[in-house]
Amino acid sequence: MQTLNVNWQPDKTAATPIYQQITNYFQHQIARGDWPVGAKLPSQRKLAEAFGVNRSTLITALDELIAVGLITSNPGSGMVISGNHWSSLLAEHVNWSQYVKAGQFKPNSHALQKINQFETDAVIRLSTGEPAPEQFPRALFQKAFAHLGQNLTSLNYTEPAGILALRQQIAKHLVKVGIHTQPENILITSGSLQALQLVSMSLFPANATIYTEAPTYVKSLHVFQSAQTHLTGIPMDSQGLAYWQMTPPAKDEHAIIYSIPTFNNPTGIVMSAERRQQTLQYAQEHRLPILEDAAYQDVWFDQQPPQPLKALDTTGNVIYFGSISKSLAPGLRIGWTVAAKPVIDRLTDVRMQTDYGASSLSQLVLAEILADPEYETYQANFRKVLAKKAAAAQAILHRYWDDFATWQAPTGGFYLWVRLADAINIPKLFDLATARNVLFNPGSIYDFAPNQYVRLSFSYESSERFERGIQILTELIHANFAV
Amino acid sequence: MQTLNVNWQPDKTAATPIYQQITNYFQHQIARGDWPVGAKLPSQRKLAEAFGVNRSTLITALDELIAVGLITSNPGSGMVISGNHWSSLLAEHVNWSQYVKAGQFKPNSHALQKINQFETDAVIRLSTGEPAPEQFPRALFQKAFAHLGQNLTSLNYTEPAGILALRQQIAKHLVKVGIHTQPENILITSGSLQALQLVSMSLFPANATIYTEAPTYVKSLHVFQSAQTHLTGIPMDSQGLAYWQMTPPAKDEHAIIYSIPTFNNPTGIVMSAERRQQTLQYAQEHRLPILEDAAYQDVWFDQQPPQPLKALDTTGNVIYFGSISKSLAPGLRIGWTVAAKPVIDRLTDVRMQTDYGASSLSQLVLAEILADPEYETYQANFRKVLAKKAAAAQAILHRYWDDFATWQAPTGGFYLWVRLADAINIPKLFDLATARNVLFNPGSIYDFAPNQYVRLSFSYESSERFERGIQILTELIHANFAV
Numbered sequence: 001m002q003t004l005n006v007n008w009q010p011d012k013t014a015a016t017p018i019y020q021q022i023t024n025y026f027q028h029q030i031a032r033g034d035w036p037v038g039a040k041l042p043s044q045r046k047l048a049e050a051f052g053v054n055r056s057t058l059i060t061a062l063d064e065l066i067a068v069g070l071i072t073s074n075p076g077s078g079m080v081i082s083g084n085h086w087s088s089l090l091a092e093h094v095n096w097s098q099y100v101k102a103g104q105f106k107p108n109s110h111a112l113q114k115i116n117q118f119e120t121d122a123v124i125r126l127s128t129g130e131p132a133p134e135q136f137p138r139a140l141f142q143k144a145f146a147h148l149g150q151n152l153t154s155l156n157y158t159e160p161a162g163i164l165a166l167r168q169q170i171a172k173h174l175v176k177v178g179i180h181t182q183p184e185n186i187l188i189t190s191g192s193l194q195a196l197q198l199v200s201m202s203l204f205p206a207n208a209t210i211y212t213e214a215p216t217y218v219k220s221l222h223v224f225q226s227a228q229t230h231l232t233g234i235p236m237d238s239q240g241l242a243y244w245q246m247t248p249p250a251k252d253e254h255a256i257i258y259s260i261p262t263f264n265n266p267t268g269i270v271m272s273a274e275r276r277q278q279t280l281q282y283a284q285e286h287r288l289p290i291l292e293d294a295a296y297q298d299v300w301f302d303q304q305p306p307q308p309l310k311a312l313d314t315t316g317n318v319i320y321f322g323s324i325s326k327s328l329a330p331g332l333r334i335g336w337t338v339a340a341k342p343v344i345d346r347l348t349d350v351r352m353q354t355d356y357g358a359s360s361l362s363q364l365v366l367a368e369i370l371a372d373p374e375y376e377t378y379q380a381n382f383r384k385v386l387a388k389k390a391a392a393a394q395a396i397l398h399r400y401w402d403d404f405a406t407w408q409a410p411t412g413g414f415y416l417w418v419r420l421a422d423a424i425n426i427p428k429l430f431d432l433a434t435a436r437n438v439l440f441n442p443g444s445i446y447d448f449a450p451n452q453y454v455r456l457s458f459s460y461e462s463s464e465r466f467e468r469g470i471q472i473l474t475e476l477i478h479a480n481f482a483v
Numbered sequence: 484m485q486t487l488n489v490n491w492q493p494d495k496t497a498a499t500p501i502y503q504q505i506t507n508y509f510q511h512q513i514a515r516g517d518w519p520v521g522a523k524l525p526s527q528r529k530l531a532e533a534f535g536v537n538r539s540t541l542i543t544a545l546d547e548l549i550a551v552g553l554i555t556s557n558p559g560s561g562m563v564i565s566g567n568h569w570s571s572l573l574a575e576h577v578n579w580s581q582y583v584k585a586g587q588f589k590p591n592s593h594a595l596q597k598i599n600q601f602e603t604d605a606v607i608r609l610s611t612g613e614p615a616p617e618q619f620p621r622a623l624f625q626k627a628f629a630h631l632g633q634n635l636t637s638l639n640y641t642e643p644a645g646i647l648a649l650r651q652q653i654a655k656h657l658v659k660v661g662i663h664t665q666p667e668n669i670l671i672t673s674g675s676l677q678a679l680q681l682v683s684m685s686l687f688p689a690n691a692t693i694y695t696e697a698p699t700y701v702k703s704l705h706v707f708q709s710a711q712t713h714l715t716g717i718p719m720d721s722q723g724l725a726y727w728q729m730t731p732p733a734k735d736e737h738a739i740i741y742s743i744p745t746f747n748n749p750t751g752i753v754m755s756a757e758r759r760q761q762t763l764q765y766a767q768e769h770r771l772p773i774l775e776d777a778a779y780q781d782v783w784f785d786q787q788p789p790q791p792l793k794a795l796d797t798t799g800n801v802i803y804f805g806s807i808s809k810s811l812a813p814g815l816r817i818g819w820t821v822a823a824k825p826v827i828d829r830l831t832d833v834r835m836q837t838d839y840g841a842s843s844l845s846q847l848v849l850a851e852i853l854a855d856p857e858y859e860t861y862q863a864n865f866r867k868v869l870a871k872k873a874a875a876a877q878a879i880l881h882r883y884w885d886d887f888a889t890w891q892a893p894t895g896g897f898y899l900w901v902r903l904a905d906a907i908n909i910p911k912l913f914d915l916a917t918a919r920n921v922l923f924n925p926g927s928i929y930d931f932a933p934n935q936y937v938r939l940s941f942s943y944e945s946s947e948r949f950e951r952g953i954q955i956l957t958e959l960i961h962a963n964f965a966v
Binding site for chain 2: 024030034036086128130133136138141145146148150153154155156157158189191193194197222223314315316331332334340342354356357358359360361365
């Protein structure tokens with residue numbers, strides 16, 4: 001329990017009575033959240049001294065604060081901040097077990113909160129899954145803005161499933177990866193994360209098992225773990241998910257497969273065409289519906305990856321999640337879900353209860369850009385630059401890390417999945433690195449057990465800054481671990 | 484149980500074997516959702532006839548379909564579509580009780596789904612809470628687009644709580660209504676609905692009572708009803724919420740107030756300044772935290788309404804929800820939550836797990852527009868037009884409805900809350916009206932018991948189209964009810 005420091009004194013020349021200045025000060029500190037619920041107040045003697053007031057004035061103030069419930073006085077333990085009523089609700093929820101049970105939200109882990117916070121600061125970000133600002137196609141956006149500025153007649157709510165023009169463009173875009181679908185089978189979401197959220201809230205049966213690659217991006221989220229489901233990791237080999245290691249659900253049980261078959265995040269593994277067929281077949285036989293996360297589908301280097309599971313799906317068993325976040329701009333917050341119409345209808349219905357749809361502005365701008373023939377040119381160039389950055393990042397790792405690190409060369413995606421020598425304590429390295437303003441993602445946040453991996457993104461930082469980051473990590477490794 | 488019609492035949496000249504054409508057809512129908520799970524197949528004899536194939540070919544096809552789980556054969560009841568695995572999950576969830584219990588989502592009511600669907604069609608929409616397209620300030624958007632087009636260097640993820648420049652503009656904007664706050668006390672959300680969702684998921688204790696005005700907008704949503712909470716309506720008088728009619732929570736119980744004090748949706752009632760002070764005082768005494776929904780704060784006609792509860796809140800007890808949806812453009816999907824820092828931090832954390840933030844594009848464009856001095860001019864004009872439309876709508880109602888309808892003149896907001904004579908069956912009128920392409924919202928969707936009210940929006944349609952809508956409703960009323 002924290003004890004509060006007080007470095008403030010009332011203004012004895014002011015018109016406001018001193019006791020009231022004190023209660024105002026308390027209210028201000030608590031309302032701003034500077035004094036958290038549960039924090040202990042100094043003794044009355046010390047408080048009176050700190051404020052430079054006599055004891056009776058202080059007691060008048062404290063009585064009033066107790067009366068409105070901002071502080072409580074416990075015999076034995078003294079006075080503590082009981083706070084405004086919201087803060088007391090916050091305090092109660094430090095134990096989240098009841099919410100997890102109720103399918104509600106767990107707070108993010110401390111490490112993830114730190115990463116989210118840092119992501120926006122001026123540090124070397126080997127952590128982030130974002131395209132580089134240098135690759136941002138401003139000209140494409142300028143054209144879309146100009147066109148939109150001339151034609152926009154309102155920005156009201158859109159069709160529940162998303163603006164039709166955008167769904168049409170996405171249907172056309174999907175043909176390129178072998179998915180033949182209709183706008184009515186597409187739901188526009190605020191990125192894929194929202195889509196996962198919607199599916200989790202509206203389609204997961206209680207106590208379902210969710211089988212997924214180990215490691216997997218989704219393990220770093222709470223989206224599937226907050227619902228009453230069992231997220232179960234299944235190993236991969238070089239061809240992808242080792243589907244035969246799943247336990248088929250018994251007759252009265254439910255299980256679902258969540259897979260990132262193309263450029264698995266974090267490992268970069270691509271499921272082979274044959275394994276895709278086998279996995280679909282296995283899923284069909286054992287009544288396992290499939291969630292296919294295709295966030296990195298368009299982010300290949302030299303060769304287009306095998307067709308998505310959805311392209312091979314003849315029974316509507318696969319729900320497909322696409323996103324523009326990795327190939328164009330995460331700030332648009334646009335993803336798409338492709339599924340059979342009843343599934344889309346259900347998700348759309350729940351979605352309308354959640355936030356009334358994605359930004360119309362983002363949808364309209366993206367529809368313009370996807371319809372622009374220059375989008376293809378941009379994509380081709382984006383891939384070329386990304387492939388170069390991947391090669392440069394690997395050359396840098398070879399230069400500095402060959403003695404204590406190994407990895408597979410990726411063929412697409414944003415990441416190197418690097419195994420470090422056992423002597424390197426990764427949580428410790430993470431803390432040392434953040435203190436030096438270098439951020440990477442420890443592999444364990446993606447896995448079902450601690451591991452010796454780190455995920456390094458080569459997409460966001462320039463190769464120069466990537467190298468600077470690796471230099472700092474190298475220094476830290478040599479200074480702290482026996483490698 | 485539905486029996487399926489079959490009006491398709493295999494192509495006997497095609498290379499694909501006939502039994503396989505049949506299985507393909509089944510798969511296609513099921514995958515598209517045209518054949519729902521549980522639908523009954525015609526008998527084998529009838530099916531063979533319909534397809535124009537012999538019985539053994541049909542049986543080969545059916546056997547394969549049974550093998551992959553798309554149909555099941557029940558002795559006695561014949562064959563039914565068991566569908567792809569997602570559709571069987573959908574079918575199972577028709578009974579949502581377990582999800583409601585688990586804090587998960589109820590499907591929207593049929594009427595609400597219909598409204599959401601119709602909202603985007605070419606009908607007379609006396610239902611929608613949107614500004615009129617005629618009032619859309621395209622010039623403001625064009626300026627913002629042009630400026631952004633020149634300066635945008637990326638569209639990546641934003642600060643978890645929202646883009647700082649926007650939070651700064653909103654803090655400035657809030658000063659005009661008497662709220663003095665800091666960017667760190669503001670969370671940007673995808674409209675207010677998402678904010679309610681986040682609060683509901685992360686701050687509502689299990690079994691909490693949510694006291695709210697009856698009727699209220701939030702009753703038409705599932706947001707507070709899906710969590711394990713008890714939404715309880717409290718009457719209003721002409722000064723607003725009759726707070727003294729609430730039952731204060733016992734020591735181990737939790738209760739929360741959700742209020743729309745300014746232009747209550749649907750009634751338009753404005754809580755008086757005195758009632759605001761009293762409500763705050765009562766809440767403070769009885770440890771009731773307050774959610775203040777201020778979606779219509781800026782949408783007054785001639786006179787600025789009393790300051791929000793949040794402006795009078797000295798202890799951080801009020802969480803304030805603002806939105807740009809009513810005063811500018813719902814399609815931006817931008818709202819803001821103002822609260823003590825620990826509350827903002829918690830909501831931000833959960834929010835990052837939900838969708839990684841609101842559209843950066845929407846945020847940047849709104850920050851530009853709020854910073855533009857011409858935004859004030861636009862707002863003043865917007866209010867003037869809205870006041871005129873409210874007056875025109877009332878003149879129209881007086882012309883056609885004086886015999887069987889009464890209402891209070893609103894001083895802001897988008898709606899007339901109209902009581903119809905008892906002889907008028909409102910659900911029946913709703914159905915008749917939708918058949919004539921006129922949409923209004925039955926008052927019962929906002930209330931805790933059936934009522935004789937309708938909510939008519941005068942904001943969206945022109946006064947001419949509003950009158951046309953009223954004419955049609957008048958015809959229907961005279962033709963069907965004894966008024």
